[in-house]
Amino acid sequence: MSRLAGRRVLVTGASSGFGAAIARLCAQEGADVALVARRVERLEALAQEVRGQGRQAVICPCDVQDPGQVQAAVEQTRAALGGIDVLVNNAGTNLSHRSIQETTLEEWRRLLEVNLTSAFHFTRLVMPEMVARGQGTIVNIASRAANYPSLLAGVGYSASKLGMQALNRITNEEGNPHNVRACVVNPGVANTPILDHRPRPPSPAARRAMLQPEDIAEAVIFVASLPSRVLVERLDIYPTRVDVS
Ligand SMILES: NC(=O)c1ccc[n+]([C@@H]2O[C@H](COP(=O)([O-])OP(=O)(O)OC[C@H]3O[C@@H](n4cnc5c(N)ncnc54)[C@H](OP(=O)(O)O)[C@@H]3O)[C@@H](O)[C@H]2O)c1
Numbered sequence: 706m707s708r709l710a711g712r713r714v715l716v717t718g719a720s721s722g723f724g725a726a727i728a729r730l731c732a733q734e735g736a737d738v739a740l741v742a743r744r745v746e747r748l749e750a751l752a753q754e755v756r757g758q759g760r761q762a763v764i765c766p767c768d769v770q771d772p773g774q775v776q777a778a779v780e781q782t783r784a785a786l787g788g789i790d791v792l793v794n795n796a797g798t799n800l801s802h803r804s805i806q807e808t809t810l811e812e813w814r815r816l817l818e819v820n821l822t823s824a825f826h827f828t829r830l831v832m833p834e835m836v837a838r839g840q841g842t843i844v845n846i847a848s849r850a851a852n853y854p855s856l857l858a859g860v861g862y863s864a865s866k867l868g869m870q871a872l873n874r875i876t877n878e879e880g881n882p883h884n885v886r887a888c889v890v891n892p893g894v895a896n897t898p899i900l901d902h903r904p905r906p907p908s909p910a911a912r913r914a915m916l917q918p919e920d921i922a923e924a925v926i927f928v929a930s931l932p933s934r935v936l937v938e939r940l941d942i943y944p945t946r947v948d949v950s
Contacts, residue, residue, distance in 0.1 A: 707735030708930035713786040715739040715779070717769055717827060718796030720747035722897030723846060726918035727793055727925050728762075729754065734926055737761035739782035739789070742796065743768050761786060769796045769823035770815065779830045788838070791929045792831045794824035794869070795846040799902045803859030813861045820865035825872055828887075832876070836883040842929045843876055843887040845869045846921070849943060851891055866891075870939075877938060886936045888928045892921050893943035914949045916942065 714731045718724035720742035728738045732755040740748045745766045752762035763785035765778035782789055797820045800812055824845055835841025847869040854863035869889060876887035895916035900906055907915075920942065928937045 708926055709791070710735035712736040712790040712929070713739070713782070713788055714791040714793065714929070715741060715765075715782050715789050715827070715831070716793040716795060717741040717767075717823065718846075719751065720744040722899060723892070723895070723918050723921045724793070724795045725751055726922040727795065730919070730922040730926055731791075731929075732758055732760040732762070734930070735760070736791070737763075737786050739763045739765055739778070739786060741765045741767050741769070741778050769826075770818045772826060775823060775826045776830060779827065783834075788834055789831050790835075790840070791842045791844070792827055793844045793846065793925060794827055795844075796820075796823055797846065797865075797899070799859055799862045799899060801902050801904055803856055803862070803904070805860050808859070808861050816859075816861035817865050817868070820862065821868040821872070824869055828872065828876055832880060832885065835885045836880065839884045840933050841880070841885040842933075843873075843880075843885070844925050844928055845873045845876075845887060845889045847873075847889050847891050849891050849893040849941070851889070852941060873938070877936065881936065884933050886933070888937045889939050890921065890924055890928075891939065891941045892916055893941075894949060895921065895944075911949055914946050915944050 714736045716728045719728045719740035748764045755762035767774040767778040848866040850858035850863045851866035873887045873889035896912040
Protein backbone atom coordinates (compact mmCIF):
# COMPACT_ATOMS: atom_id res chain seq x y z
CA MET A 706 0.00 0.00 0.00
CA SER A 707 1.10 3.60 -0.39
CA ARG A 708 -1.26 5.68 1.67
CA LEU A 709 1.35 8.44 2.07
CA ALA A 710 2.90 8.35 -1.42
CA GLY A 711 5.27 11.27 -1.94
CA ARG A 712 4.57 12.88 1.45
CA ARG A 713 7.40 14.29 3.55
CA VAL A 714 7.10 13.39 7.22
CA LEU A 715 9.19 14.75 10.11
CA VAL A 716 9.06 12.55 13.23
CA THR A 717 10.58 13.67 16.54
CA GLY A 718 11.75 10.95 18.90
CA ALA A 719 12.35 8.64 15.93
CA SER A 720 15.13 6.64 17.60
CA SER A 721 12.84 4.41 19.69
CA GLY A 722 9.32 3.22 20.52
CA PHE A 723 6.42 5.00 18.83
CA GLY A 724 8.60 7.36 16.80
CA ALA A 725 10.64 4.61 15.16
CA ALA A 726 7.47 2.62 14.38
CA ILE A 727 5.75 5.72 12.95
CA ALA A 728 8.71 6.60 10.73
CA ARG A 729 9.06 2.98 9.56
CA LEU A 730 5.37 2.65 8.64
CA CYS A 731 5.29 6.08 6.96
CA ALA A 732 8.16 4.96 4.72
CA GLN A 733 6.41 1.65 4.00
CA GLU A 734 3.42 3.74 2.94
CA GLY A 735 5.49 5.71 0.44
CA ALA A 736 6.66 8.74 2.45
CA ASP A 737 10.12 10.25 2.76
CA VAL A 738 11.07 10.79 6.38
CA ALA A 739 13.13 13.10 8.58
CA LEU A 740 14.31 11.36 11.74
CA VAL A 741 14.84 13.59 14.77
CA ALA A 742 16.38 12.47 18.10
CA ARG A 743 19.68 12.48 20.02
CA ARG A 744 20.87 8.88 19.47
CA VAL A 745 22.42 9.10 16.04
CA GLU A 746 23.38 5.41 15.65
CA ARG A 747 19.75 4.39 16.06
CA LEU A 748 18.64 7.00 13.53
CA GLU A 749 21.34 5.77 11.11
CA ALA A 750 20.11 2.19 11.38
CA LEU A 751 16.50 3.20 10.74
CA ALA A 752 17.53 5.46 7.86
CA GLN A 753 19.33 2.54 6.21
CA GLU A 754 16.19 0.44 6.54
CA VAL A 755 14.06 3.20 4.98
CA ARG A 756 16.49 3.75 2.10
CA GLY A 757 16.46 0.00 1.50
CA GLN A 758 12.73 0.39 0.80
CA GLY A 759 13.49 3.03 -1.82
CA ARG A 760 12.45 6.05 0.23
CA GLN A 761 14.54 9.04 1.33
CA ALA A 762 15.55 9.39 4.97
CA VAL A 763 17.33 12.38 6.47
CA ILE A 764 18.88 12.18 9.91
CA CYS A 765 18.57 15.22 12.17
CA PRO A 766 20.55 14.73 15.40
CA CYS A 767 18.79 17.04 17.82
CA ASP A 768 18.16 17.61 21.50
CA VAL A 769 14.65 19.05 21.31
CA GLN A 770 15.33 21.10 24.45
CA ASP A 771 17.72 23.25 22.40
CA PRO A 772 15.88 25.81 20.21
CA GLY A 773 18.87 26.18 17.89
CA GLN A 774 18.99 22.44 17.25
CA VAL A 775 15.23 22.35 16.60
CA GLN A 776 15.56 25.12 14.03
CA ALA A 777 18.51 23.33 12.41
CA ALA A 778 16.51 20.07 12.21
CA VAL A 779 13.68 21.81 10.36
CA GLU A 780 16.10 23.56 7.99
CA GLN A 781 17.98 20.33 7.35
CA THR A 782 14.70 18.57 6.52
CA ARG A 783 13.65 21.29 4.11
CA ALA A 784 17.04 21.22 2.41
CA ALA A 785 16.92 17.42 1.99
CA LEU A 786 13.23 16.79 1.29
CA GLY A 787 12.01 20.16 0.00
CA GLY A 788 9.37 20.66 2.70
CA ILE A 789 7.29 19.05 5.44
CA ASP A 790 3.75 17.76 4.80
CA VAL A 791 3.31 15.90 8.08
CA LEU A 792 4.85 16.80 11.44
CA VAL A 793 4.70 14.25 14.25
CA ASN A 794 5.50 15.77 17.64
CA ASN A 795 6.35 12.56 19.47
CA ALA A 796 9.58 13.10 21.49
CA GLY A 797 8.91 12.68 25.17
CA THR A 798 10.29 11.51 28.45
CA ASN A 799 9.38 10.91 32.07
CA LEU A 800 11.06 10.72 35.46
CA SER A 801 11.38 7.76 37.80
CA HIS A 802 9.84 9.72 40.66
CA ARG A 803 6.51 11.37 40.06
CA SER A 804 5.09 13.22 43.06
CA ILE A 805 5.14 16.98 43.57
CA GLN A 806 7.64 16.82 46.45
CA GLU A 807 10.03 14.48 44.66
CA THR A 808 10.02 16.46 41.41
CA THR A 809 12.55 19.28 41.47
CA LEU A 810 11.88 22.58 39.71
CA GLU A 811 14.66 21.76 37.27
CA GLU A 812 13.07 18.37 36.44
CA TRP A 813 9.65 19.96 36.01
CA ARG A 814 11.14 22.45 33.55
CA ARG A 815 12.95 19.70 31.64
CA LEU A 816 9.76 17.62 31.28
CA LEU A 817 7.82 20.61 29.99
CA GLU A 818 10.61 21.54 27.59
CA VAL A 819 11.04 18.06 26.12
CA ASN A 820 7.37 17.05 26.05
CA LEU A 821 5.57 20.33 25.37
CA THR A 822 7.78 23.30 24.46
CA SER A 823 9.50 21.33 21.71
CA ALA A 824 6.11 20.53 20.14
CA PHE A 825 5.23 24.23 20.28
CA HIS A 826 8.55 25.16 18.66
CA PHE A 827 8.34 22.58 15.84
CA THR A 828 4.73 23.61 15.18
CA ARG A 829 5.67 27.29 15.12
CA LEU A 830 8.45 26.65 12.61
CA VAL A 831 6.59 24.23 10.33
CA MET A 832 3.05 25.67 10.26
CA PRO A 833 3.77 28.68 8.02
CA GLU A 834 4.83 26.49 5.08
CA MET A 835 1.72 24.31 5.57
CA VAL A 836 -0.50 27.39 5.64
CA ALA A 837 1.20 28.76 2.52
CA ARG A 838 0.70 25.40 0.76
CA GLY A 839 -2.92 25.17 1.94
CA GLN A 840 -2.36 21.67 3.31
CA GLY A 841 -0.62 19.92 6.20
CA THR A 842 -1.11 17.56 9.10
CA ILE A 843 0.36 17.84 12.58
CA VAL A 844 0.08 14.89 14.95
CA ASN A 845 0.75 15.51 18.63
CA ILE A 846 1.46 12.39 20.65
CA ALA A 847 0.10 13.21 24.12
CA SER A 848 -1.15 10.52 26.50
CA ARG A 849 -4.07 9.04 28.37
CA ALA A 850 -2.53 11.06 31.21
CA ALA A 851 -3.81 14.19 29.44
CA ASN A 852 -7.36 12.89 29.94
CA TYR A 853 -6.69 11.43 33.38
CA PRO A 854 -3.74 13.18 35.07
CA SER A 855 -2.38 10.81 37.70
CA LEU A 856 0.39 10.21 40.17
CA LEU A 857 1.27 7.02 38.29
CA ALA A 858 2.03 9.11 35.19
CA GLY A 859 3.52 11.90 37.29
CA VAL A 860 2.77 15.55 37.91
CA GLY A 861 5.18 17.03 35.35
CA TYR A 862 4.37 14.44 32.69
CA SER A 863 0.59 14.82 33.12
CA ALA A 864 0.86 18.62 32.98
CA SER A 865 2.99 18.52 29.84
CA LYS A 866 0.54 16.20 28.06
CA LEU A 867 -2.49 18.29 29.05
CA GLY A 868 -0.60 21.24 27.58
CA MET A 869 -0.32 19.39 24.27
CA GLN A 870 -4.10 19.19 24.06
CA ALA A 871 -4.26 22.99 24.32
CA LEU A 872 -1.55 23.36 21.68
CA ASN A 873 -3.47 20.96 19.43
CA ARG A 874 -6.76 22.87 19.77
CA ILE A 875 -5.16 26.20 18.98
CA THR A 876 -3.23 24.71 16.06
CA ASN A 877 -6.62 23.74 14.65
CA GLU A 878 -8.13 27.14 15.39
CA GLU A 879 -5.32 28.85 13.49
CA GLY A 880 -4.71 26.17 10.88
CA ASN A 881 -8.14 24.87 9.85
CA PRO A 882 -9.08 27.98 7.81
CA HIS A 883 -5.98 27.18 5.71
CA ASN A 884 -6.69 23.44 5.40
CA VAL A 885 -4.06 22.64 8.04
CA ARG A 886 -5.18 20.16 10.67
CA ALA A 887 -3.87 18.81 13.96
CA CYS A 888 -4.68 15.60 15.80
CA VAL A 889 -3.78 14.81 19.37
CA VAL A 890 -3.26 11.09 19.93
CA ASN A 891 -3.69 9.95 23.53
CA PRO A 892 -2.22 6.48 23.95
CA GLY A 893 -2.76 4.43 27.04
CA VAL A 894 0.08 2.34 28.33
CA ALA A 895 2.26 0.89 25.57
CA ASN A 896 5.20 -1.46 25.39
CA THR A 897 8.13 0.91 24.79
CA PRO A 898 11.36 1.72 26.67
CA ILE A 899 9.75 4.75 28.35
CA LEU A 900 8.23 2.29 30.87
CA ASP A 901 11.74 1.51 32.14
CA HIS A 902 11.57 4.91 33.92
CA ARG A 903 8.72 3.70 36.11
CA PRO A 904 9.44 3.17 39.81
CA ARG A 905 8.33 -0.46 39.20
CA PRO A 906 8.67 -1.38 35.51
CA PRO A 907 5.95 -3.78 34.26
CA SER A 908 6.52 -7.52 33.77
CA PRO A 909 7.10 -9.06 30.31
CA ALA A 910 3.58 -10.56 30.45
CA ALA A 911 2.03 -7.17 31.17
CA ARG A 912 4.06 -5.62 28.36
CA ARG A 913 2.71 -8.16 25.87
CA ALA A 914 -0.89 -7.22 26.74
CA MET A 915 -0.28 -3.50 26.30
CA LEU A 916 -0.54 -1.40 23.15
CA GLN A 917 2.43 -1.94 20.84
CA PRO A 918 4.30 0.83 18.96
CA GLU A 919 2.84 -0.40 15.64
CA ASP A 920 -0.68 0.30 16.94
CA ILE A 921 0.13 3.98 17.36
CA ALA A 922 1.90 4.07 13.98
CA GLU A 923 -1.29 2.76 12.32
CA ALA A 924 -3.29 5.53 13.96
CA VAL A 925 -0.89 8.21 12.69
CA ILE A 926 -1.07 6.86 9.13
CA PHE A 927 -4.88 6.82 9.36
CA VAL A 928 -5.04 10.45 10.46
CA ALA A 929 -2.46 11.70 7.96
CA SER A 930 -3.79 9.78 4.97
CA LEU A 931 -7.44 10.84 5.16
CA PRO A 932 -8.45 13.50 2.61
CA SER A 933 -7.50 17.00 3.76
CA ARG A 934 -11.18 17.88 4.27
CA VAL A 935 -11.24 15.44 7.20
CA LEU A 936 -10.12 16.58 10.63
CA VAL A 937 -9.62 13.89 13.25
CA GLU A 938 -9.08 16.18 16.22
CA ARG A 939 -8.37 13.60 18.87
CA LEU A 940 -7.79 9.87 19.19
CA ASP A 941 -7.90 8.11 22.56
CA ILE A 942 -6.22 4.73 22.09
CA TYR A 943 -6.20 2.48 25.15
CA PRO A 944 -5.40 -1.17 25.73
CA THR A 945 -8.56 -3.26 25.67
CA ARG A 946 -7.64 -5.00 28.89
CA VAL A 947 -8.32 -2.66 31.79
CA ASP A 948 -6.02 -4.60 34.14
CA VAL A 949 -3.00 -3.41 32.13
CA SER A 950 -1.62 -0.11 33.36
N1 LIG B 1 4.80 4.11 26.01
C1 LIG B 1 3.70 4.59 26.58
O1 LIG B 1 3.08 3.93 27.44
C2 LIG B 1 3.20 5.95 26.20
C3 LIG B 1 1.85 6.23 26.48
C4 LIG B 1 1.37 7.49 26.14
C5 LIG B 1 2.18 8.41 25.52
N2 LIG B 1 3.50 8.12 25.25
C6 LIG B 1 4.32 9.15 24.60
O2 LIG B 1 4.80 8.65 23.38
C7 LIG B 1 5.97 9.39 23.00
C8 LIG B 1 7.04 8.40 22.57
O3 LIG B 1 7.44 7.66 23.70
P1 LIG B 1 7.78 6.11 23.65
O4 LIG B 1 6.79 5.42 24.51
O5 LIG B 1 7.97 5.68 22.27
O6 LIG B 1 9.16 6.11 24.49
P2 LIG B 1 10.68 5.89 24.09
O7 LIG B 1 10.83 4.60 23.37
O8 LIG B 1 11.43 6.13 25.34
O9 LIG B 1 10.98 7.05 23.03
C9 LIG B 1 11.14 8.39 23.40
C10 LIG B 1 11.73 9.12 22.22
O10 LIG B 1 11.85 10.52 22.57
C11 LIG B 1 13.15 10.94 22.26
N3 LIG B 1 13.59 12.00 23.15
C12 LIG B 1 13.53 12.03 24.50
N4 LIG B 1 14.14 13.14 24.98
C13 LIG B 1 14.60 13.81 23.88
C14 LIG B 1 15.33 15.01 23.70
N5 LIG B 1 15.71 15.78 24.73
N6 LIG B 1 15.64 15.40 22.45
C15 LIG B 1 15.28 14.64 21.38
N7 LIG B 1 14.58 13.50 21.48
C16 LIG B 1 14.25 13.09 22.72
C17 LIG B 1 14.03 9.71 22.39
O11 LIG B 1 15.19 9.85 21.56
P3 LIG B 1 16.72 10.03 22.08
O12 LIG B 1 16.79 9.46 23.46
O13 LIG B 1 17.52 9.28 21.07
O14 LIG B 1 16.95 11.50 22.03
C18 LIG B 1 13.11 8.62 21.86
O15 LIG B 1 13.24 8.53 20.47
C19 LIG B 1 6.35 10.22 24.22
O16 LIG B 1 5.95 11.54 24.02
C20 LIG B 1 5.56 9.57 25.35
O17 LIG B 1 5.27 10.47 26.36
C21 LIG B 1 4.02 6.89 25.57
